[in-house]
Structure formats: structure tokens, C-alpha cells
Amino acid sequence: MTIAVLIIVAVVxxxxxxxxxxxxVQADSLNATSLASRSDSTVTLGTRGDIVDANGVVLATSILxxxxxxxxxxxxxxxxxxxxxxxxxKVSADQAIGELASVMGLDPAVITAIVTADPTSRYAQISKSxxxxxxxxxxxxxxxxxxxxxxxxxxxxxGSVAGNLVxxxxxxxxxxxxxxxxxxxxxxxxxxxxxxxxGEDGVAxxxxxxxxxxxxxGGKVQLTINSDLQYFAQEALAQRVTEVGxxxxxVVVTEAKTGKILTAAEYPTVDPNNIDATDPAYRGxxxxxDPFEPGSTFKSITAASLIDAGxxxxxxQVLAPYEYKSGDAVIHDSFYHPDMRWTLTGVIxxxxxxxxxxxxNNMSVDQxxxxxxxxxxxxxxxxxxxxxxxxxxxxxxxxxxxxxxxQTIYNTTFGQGLTVTAVQMASAYQAIANNGVxxxxxxxxxxxxxxxxxxxxxAPSTGExxxxxxxxxxxxxxxxxxxxxxxxxxxxxxxGYRVSAKTGTAEMSNGSGAYGGAYLTSMAGMxxxxxxxxxxxxxxxxxxxxxxxxxxxxxxxxxxxxxxxxYRVQPSTVPAPNLPxxx
Amino acid sequence: xxxxxxxPVSRLGSPASAPAIEPRRRWLKPAPDSMxxxxxxxxxxxxxxAIGGIAIIALAQxxxxxxxxxxxxxxxxxxxxxxxxxxxxxxxxxxxTALSSPQNLVQNAQTLGMVANGNxxxxxxxxxxxxxxxxxxxxxxxxxxADQALVPNSLLQPDPVVAAPVPDVSxxxxxxxxxxxxxxxxxxxxxxxx
Numbered sequence: 079m080t081i082a083v084l085i086i087v088a089v090v091x092x093x094x095x096x097x098x099x100x101x102x103v104q105a106d107s108l109n110a111t112s113l114a115s116r117s118d119s120t121v122t123l124g125t126r127g128d129i130v131d132a133n134g135v136v137l138a139t140s141i142l143x144x145x146x147x148x149x150x151x152x153x154x155x156x157x158x159x160x161x162x163x164x165x166x167x168k169v170s171a172d173q174a175i176g177e178l179a180s181v182m183g184l185d186p187a188v189i190t191a192i193v194t195a196d197p198t199s200r201y202a203q204i205s206k207s208x209x210x211x212x213x214x215x216x217x218x219x220x221x222x223x224x225x226x227x228x229x230x231x232x233x234x235x236x237g238s239v240a241g242n243l244v245x246x247x248x249x250x251x252x253x254x255x256x257x258x259x260x261x262x263x264x265x266x267x268x269x270x271x272x273x274x275x276x277g278e279d280g281v282a283x284x285x286x287x288x289x290x291x292x293x294x295x296g297g298k299v300q301l302t303i304n305s306d307l308q309y310f311a312q313e314a315l316a317q318r319v320t321e322v323g324x325x326x327x328x329v330v331v332t333e334a335k336t337g338k339i340l341t342a343a344e345y346p347t348v349d350p351n352n353i354d355a356t357d358p359a360y361r362g363x364x365x366x367x368d369p370f371e372p373g374s375t376f377k378s379i380t381a382a383s384l385i386d387a388g389x390x391x392x393x394x395q396v397l398a399p400y401e402y403k404s405g406d407a408v409i410h411d412s413f414y415h416p417d418m419r420w421t422l423t424g425v426i427x428x429x430x431x432x433x434x435x436x437x438x439n440n441m442s443v444d445q446x447x448x449x450x451x452x453x454x455x456x457x458x459x460x461x462x463x464x465x466x467x468x469x470x471x472x473x474x475x476x477x478x479x480x481x482x483x484x485q486t487i488y489n490t491t492f493g494q495g496l497t498v499t500a501v502q503m504a505s506a507y508q509a510i511a512n513n514g515v516x517x518x519x520x521x522x523x524x525x526x527x528x529x530x531x532x533x534x535x536x537a538p539s540t541g542e543x544x545x546x547x548x549x550x551x552x553x554x555x556x557x558x559x560x561x562x563x564x565x566x567x568x569x570x571x572x573x574g575y576r577v578s579a580k581t582g583t584a585e586m587s588n589g590s591g592a593y594g595g596a597y598l599t600s601m602a603g604m605x606x607x608x609x610x611x612x613x614x615x616x617x618x619x620x621x622x623x624x625x626x627x628x629x630x631x632x633x634x635x636x637x638x639x640x641x642x643x644x645y646r647v648q649p650s651t652v653p654a655p656n657l658p659x660x661x
Numbered sequence: 662x663x664x665x666x667x668x669p670v671s672r673l674g675s676p677a678s679a680p681a682i683e684p685r686r687r688w689l690k691p692a693p694d695s696m697x698x699x700x701x702x703x704x705x706x707x708x709x710x711a712i713g714g715i716a717i718i719a720l721a722q723x724x725x726x727x728x729x730x731x732x733x734x735x736x737x738x739x740x741x742x743x744x745x746x747x748x749x750x751x752x753x754x755x756x757x758t759a760l761s762s763p764q765n766l767v768q769n770a771q772t773l774g775m776v777a778n779g780n781x782x783x784x785x786x787x788x789x790x791x792x793x794x795x796x797x798x799x800x801x802x803x804x805x806x807a808d809q810a811l812v813p814n815s816l817l818q819p820d821p822v823v824a825a826p827v828p829d830v831s832x833x834x835x836x837x838x839x840x841x842x843x844x845x846x847x848x849x850x851x852x853x854x855x
Contacts, residue, residue, distance in 0.1 A: 136758055141751055210752040214745075235758035237814025277730075281737045284729050309763035309812060314804060316811030345811065352815035573793030574783045636804045639781050649783050649792050 116283075118276045123230055124267025127296035129244055129257050131305040132340075132523070136235055137244045138258065138350070143207035143231040146182070146216060150193045150202050152223040159220075174221050181215045182208065193223075206249075207231060232258075238349035239309045242363040243301065243342055243521070245464075246350035255348075255362055257299060257522075260464045264525035264534060267296035297533070300523035302338035307331065307637075307644055311343035314636045315616070319345045322629045323622030328365050329637055330504040330615045334604060337508055337517030337541070339461075340612070340641070342366075342501065362465055369469040369497035370617065373584025374429045374627075375602040376493025379506050380438060381426055382553040383449035386514070386545035389440035392552050392657050394422045398433035405484035409435045412583065424659030427559040429581055429627075431492045438491040446490075447471065447479040452516075452544045453506040455498055459519035460536070469498040493584060504615040507602050511610035514550035515541040554578045555655050558607045562654060569631035572605065572639050574649035579603030579634065581627025586620065597625045601634040605642060606650040614638045759816040771807045772821040779804040 100108065129138035156174070157166035172186075175193070179186040182205060192202050204224075208216070213226065232247050245256015253259040253266075270293030275286035311329040319327045331341035342365045348356040384390035398418045402409040409432050418430070425433030438446065450456060456471035471490075476482060482495075489495035498506075501519060509516035517539065524535030545553075557578035561570040566581050580602055588594025600617040604610035614637050621629040641647075759765065778798035784791055800807055 139758070141755060142748070209755070210748045214748065214752075233755060233758075233816070235755075235816065236762045237764060237816060238812050239763060239814070277733075281733050284733045284736070306763055309767075310805065312812045313767075313810075317806055317809050320809070320811065347812070349813045349815050352813070355813070355815070573781065574785075636779070640804065643781055649785060 116275050117273050119273045122270040122293040124269050124293040125295045127265040127298045129299045131303045135305045138234050141233050142228050144213040145227040146205040147225040148193050148202045149223045150199045153193050156222050234350040238347045241348045241350050261299045264297040268294045297525040297527045304340050308341045310640050311341045311637045316345040318633045322624050324618045325620040327618040328500040330500050332504045332508045332613045334511035334610045338520045365500040366463040367465040367467050369467045369499050371584045372493040373582035375580045375582035375600050377434050378580045380491045382545050385552050386549035392423045392556050395661050396433045396436050398430045402432035407484035407488045419661050423556045423657040426556045427564045427659050434491045435488040443479045461521045471496045507613045509544045510550050510553050511604040511613050513547040514545040516544045517541040566627050566631040575605050576607035576650040577605045578607045596620045599629040601630040608650050608652045612641045764814045769821045769823045772825050777803050
């Protein structure tokens with residue numbers, strides 16, 4: 079009797095100890111194990127923001143791509159529900175691979191090789207990224223040994239239209255170039271995570287979802303670019319570049335009143351969807367990153383500075399020889415001529431190097447450099463584009479312009495011996511077109527977030543008066559003579575509009591301090607001349623069949639016509655002043 | 662003796678017979694024996710209500726759980742449907758944006774035989790003046806040559822989406838070329854836009 083009681087007491091004590099052990103001592107770890115076995119942690123994707131043009135046309139957007147992965151150890155025959163619902167049909171491994179290959183457009187042997195490389199492995203990647211329709215088709219095959227992983231990817235619907243500005247991201251989603259990189263802080267989203275308890279069949283238990291971290295979508299970056307205009311400029315430029323056998327070219331269009339870049343085209347341009355197809359040298363935005371000696375298009379800036387400083391007027395007279403010697407400097411014109419009685423207007427129209435050099439003697443060297451600084455040359459623009467170059471208005475190691483040799487001092491009056499970027503050049507012309515007020519260069523409208531707020535929008539600016547309105551208007555009128563009577567006049571005419579332009583044929587440095595016989599031809603100007611609204615600047619590098627400003631002129635004319643048409647600019651009503659070019 | 666005689670009497674509850682030990686009785690008061698007699702037998706209805714209530718609660722709980730888990734399956738099914746639809750939406754949007762790219766529009770317009778007129782002509786509404794000389798569009802003076810596509814877009818198929826129209830030469834009788842000049846009639850309209 080007492081033995082039986084003792085046994086019962088012993089058994090009950092054992093149970094009690096075990097109960098306390100499970101319910102109290104091990105409770106936490108057992109609960110955690112239990113929760114872990116039924117809870118499912120998922121990463122919620124924070125979408126990278128879009129890049130859109132001025133009209134909201136999407137230039138870059140995020141899409142989902144799917145990685146197709148296999149479990150090679152499980153590759154075997156399986157049952158698939160028959161299409162007519164009459165039980166299951168057996169599908170052999172080879173048959174499944176064949177179906178998969180035909181959906182993915184691959185050779186079945188390739189997939190067989192992947193899944194048989196290590197039959198004991200639990201993981202093999204068949205494809206890193208397939209699009210949604212392929213993914214849906216693969217899922218419809220119902221192959222049990224396949225796994226899918228969704229991942230964000232980028233697509234650029236307009237291809238290489240503005241590809242130089244939009245930039246691209248790497249295969250892992252890292253921003254590598256262009257706006258993608260410059261505005262990465264705005265565009266990047268951050269992934270969130272949440273935990274859900276699920277039942278045996280993977281269905282979520284209601285009310286069990288806990289958001290550990292909220293996913294935040296990236297903002298939308300709006301550019302000032304008009305994508306249709308950008309396309310037109312790229313195509314027109316590309317056709318001309320190939321036609322004249324040139325190496326490359328750029329077209330920049332800015333709005334005169336605001337300083338907004340409407341088009342920054344270049345050829346060749348990267349197609350961000352297919353980066354490898356483009357030479358690495360042309361994967362960036364050369365309009366910002368590649369300074370060049372502008373050549374004669376710079377004469378307008380010199381002339382504008384002279385007029386503003388009171389050192390010249392459009393009627394200032396100069397007896398321009400073919401060759402002009404001063405100190406150690408020897409200046410030639412690009413074509414032979416006897417001594418010509420040109421006004422400053424005539425010097426611009428004929429693009430005389432000797433004429434502009436002689437007239438520049440009316441102004442101190444320091445003063446001329448002050449104007450270059452006021453035109454914002456030699457420093458990066460306000461855009462702050464990735465890889466943006468500042469250009470050089472003074473060679474390295476030279477502290478002031480007076481230290482320069484005579485030749486360089488004169489060369490800079492007609493745009494040799496200093497470098498500018500295509501955007502800087504367009505910006506300087508913008509100041510001349512806008513009554514002497516230089517507006518900050520603008521490419522980004524700002525970063526628009528999901529809640530509608532806009533951040534990083536450039537502060538409103540009234541601009542900076544670089545030269546007087548009169549000096550600016552005089553310069554525009556002088557440049558008009560290039561389009562009415564200059565050598566490229568026929569190629570520049572736009573019926574109904576008064577056009578101001580300046581040709582340029584710069585000798586290109588061969589990289590070792592000398593000029594190497596290659597040319598950079600350019601054309602920059604604005605229209606309509608009675609109230610300039612738009613500035614167009616074209617450069618074509620190393621043309622072969624035509625080496626004068628005529629190489630760039632047709633592109634200038636086509637792009638400017640398209641700009642005037644696109645923005646419905648009213649034709650000119652006041653006739654051109656036809657300033658005298660000779661005396 | 663007297664003491665001995667009175668104690669049992671007081672225990673029997675005769676209050677009048679023991680005035681002498683009044684103070685002790687206060688805290689030795691027996692429990693009133695009328696209480697057990699007043700307790701009624703519990704009615705069956707209360708038990709039924711209690712058990713029924715528990716049963717109803719249990720049943721409600723069960724139904725709620727069934728409803729909830731049924732809802733969970735519905736939510737799960739709808740969520741996967743939503744995912745599918747979002748995927749389809751994304752695939753179609755991708756196609757749409759690629760098809761609305763300027764390269765595709767230009768290529769298809771050119772396949773249909775359309776030519777951009779490079780010779781821009783303006784009509785000035787204030788005085789009806791024609792600025793420029795109107796000429797029909799031709800492939801030769803198009804601002805962008807049709808045969809060169811130098812702005813690649815690798816998202817597009819190499820072939821245009823539309824088929825080139827085949828001119829029906831058999832049925833249509835040859836017609837005289839229309840007069841390209843359009844005579845102006847009536848007053849000049851003034852633009853309505855700002």
C-alpha cells in the first residue's frame with residue numbers, strides 16, 4: 079500500500095518537474111521555435127523612383143524581373159494536373175526541360191547542363207532575370223523543382239533618347255551614371271520587412287502580420303528636357319555626324335528666359351538598356367564632362383564684353399589685315415584677304431581673328447577675364463551633374479591672365495587657348511539672349527515624393543546681370559548678320575524668323591600642346607532675334623568632308639526650326655536692323 | 662452546581678434563563694440554524710442557461726474562427742490575384758511605354774508612308790501672310806532622313822508594328838493631281854488660346 083503511494087507520488091513529481099520545465103524554464107525558447115516554424119519573414123520592396131521629362135514622359139522606371147532557380151537534386155519525373163481535369167499526367171525531367179527551354183528561348187542542352195552539373199546540389203541558377211511574360215509562362219508549366227526570386231530592375235522606355243543625361247544602373251541596382259547617379263539620394267527607395275505567421279499551407283494567419291520596417295519608395299526626378307525635341311536633335315545630329323564623317327557631336331538647347339536645358343543631345347549616345355553596345359568613352363554626358371576649345375563662337379562673348387565695357391560698339395572700325403603681329407603673337411585669319419575695313423559687326427560676320435584681336439586691345443586683359451568669370455566660364459554650372467567639368471579659362475599653373483604669353487592672350491579672344499563645356503557655352507549665349515541676364519543652368523525640376531511634396535527644387539533666381547541689356551541686344555543684332563549675309567547664311571535661314579548665330583571652326587589640340595589639324599566646327603545662336611526665346615548650340619568634332627561651320631549649320635537650322643515649331647514661337651514682326659559690316 | 666446547571670441551558674439557546682453571562686454570549690452566538698433551511702435547491706434552468714451560454718460562446722468562437730480562416734484563404738487568393746494583375750499591368754505598361762517611344766512612332770509613321778515636312782511654313786493670323794514657301798513634303802527634304810535610325814532603342818523589335826500599306830492600283834481610276842494651293846475664304850480666325 080505505502081509502496082504504491084510512493085510510486086504515485088514519484089510519478090506525479092516527475093510530471094510536475096517536467097511541466098515546470100516546459101511551461102516555465104524552457105517556455106521562451108520553445109515559443110520562439112514555434113513562432114519561427116510558422117512565421118514567414120518577407121522583404122517588401124521600396125521601389126526606385128522614375129525619371130521623367132518636362133512633360134512627364136517616363137525616361138527611366140523600375141520593373142520587376144525574376145531570377146529562375148532550380149533545385150537540381152529534385153529534378154525528376156513529376157505529376158502535372160491534366161489540362162482537361164482528368165487526373166494527372168506524368169512529365170519526365172527531359173520533357174520539362176524541353177518545355178522550359180522553349181519558353182525561355184534557350185537551347186534545352188544549356189538548361190540540362192545547368193541542372194546536371196551537380197545533381198546533389200540544392201541550388202542552380204538558370205536565368206538571372208526574365209521578364210514578366212516569360213515568368214508567367216514558366217510558372218504555368220508547374221515544374222516543382224523551379225524557384226523564382228523577384229528583383230527590381232530598371233528599364234528605359236525611350237532607349238538612347240537622353241541616355242547621356244538619364245544614365246544607368248548596374249546589374250545589382252547600383253547607380254552608375256547620369257541622373258541615376260547625380261540624383262541617387264532622391265531616386266533610391268529603401269526596402270522594408272514584415273513578418274507574417276502562416277499556416278501549414280502557407281496561408282497567412284489573419285492579424286498576424288507585423289511590419290518591422292516600412293518600405294519607402296524613392297522620389298521621382300523631373301528633368302527640364304523635352305524628350306521629343308531631344309530625340310529630334312539626336313537624330314538630326316547623328317545623321318549629320320555620319321554624313322560629314324565626324325567623330326562625335328553635341329546639341330544643347332536652352333530656354334533663354336529661364337536657363338532651363340531643353341535638349342542636351344550628343345552622338346554617340348548610350349542606350350541605357352544595352353550599355354555594352356556603346357564605347358565606354360561615350361557612356362557619360364559629354365555635354366557636361368568634355369570641355370573643348372570653342373573657337374570662333376567665342377567671338378560673340380568677346381564682342382559682348384567689349385561693348386558692355388564701352389570699349390567698342392557694333393560700328394567700331396578696324397582695318398583688319400590677313401596677318402596681325404603684336405609682341406610675340408602672330409594672328410592669321412582663316413582665309414586670305416587684303417586689309418579690310420570692317421566694323422565690329424563685320425568682324426563677327428566674317429569671323430575675323432585679326433579684327434577681334436585688334437579690337438580687344440581696347441580692353442585690359444584682366445577686364446576680359448572678369449567678363450569670362452561673370453559668364454560663369456571656368457567653373458561648373460549650377461546643375462552639379464556627375465563628372466561635370468569646369469573647363470579652363472587659364473592653363474594650369476597660371477595664377478592670372480596677365481602671366482599668359484601674347485599669343486594665348488590674343489587666341490582667347492577667338493576661343494582658342496581656353497576650354498568650355500557645351501553646356502557652359504550654351505549658358506553664356508543664354509545670357510546674351512536674355513538681355514544680359516545669366517540664369518542659373520537648370521536640368522532638374524526637383525524631387526517629387528509620393529506624398530506630393532517636392533524637394534531639392536532649385537531656388538527661384540532672378541539671375542545675374544552679366545552685361546547691360548543694350549550690349550546684349552547689340553551682340554544679338556551683330557550675330558544676325560552671320561545668318562543674313564555670312565558664309566553660312568543660306569544654311570541658317572528659317573522663313574518668318576530672324577535668327578542670330580555665330581559660326582565656329584576651332585583647331586583641336588592634339589593632346590601634346592600643339593594643334594593637330596583636326597577641327598571642331600560649331601554653330602551657336604538664338605531666335606527670334608527681336609526677342610530671343612531659345613538658344614541652340616551645336617558642335618561637331620573632327621568632320622572630314624566639311625571642316626567649316628557649314629558642317630554644323632544644317633543641324634542648327636533644323637533643331638532651331640523644330641524648337642520654334644514645338645514651342646509655337648510667334649514669327650518675327652520687326653525687320654532686321656542690318657548693321658553695317660564695312661565702312 | 663448552579664453554574665453547571667446554567668451553562669447547558671444557555672447552549673440550548675434559551676435567552677431568558679441566563680442573564681448572568683450576558684457578555685460571553687455576544688461572541689459565542691451560534692450560527693442561526695434557519696439558514697440551511699432557507700437555501701433552495703438550484704433550479705435546472707440556471708444550469709441550462711450557463712451551459713447553453715458556454716456552448717453558444719464556443720459555437721460562436723468556432724464559427725468566427727471558421728469565418729476568419731475562410732477569410733484568410735480569400736485574402737490570400739485575392740492577394741495572389743492582385744499580384745498576377747499587377748504583373749500583367751507591369752508587362753503591358755512596359756510594352757506601352759516602349760511602343761510610345763519616339764523611335765517606334767517615327768519608324769511606324771515612316772512605314773505607313775508619312776514624311777515630315779522639312780519646309781516649315783507659317784500663316785500669320787494677324788494679316789494672313791504666308792511666311793515661307795509651301796511645298797509638298799517629300800522624303801528628300803525631310804528634316805530627318807527616313808532610312809537612318811541612329812538613336813537606338815534595344816527594347817524595340819527591329820520590324821515596325823504596322824504593315825506598309827499596299828496601294829490599290831487596280832480599282833482606283835487615275836485622278837488629276839489636286840491643286841496644292843488652298844484659297845483663303847472668309848475672315849481670318851483669331852486664335853482662342855492665351
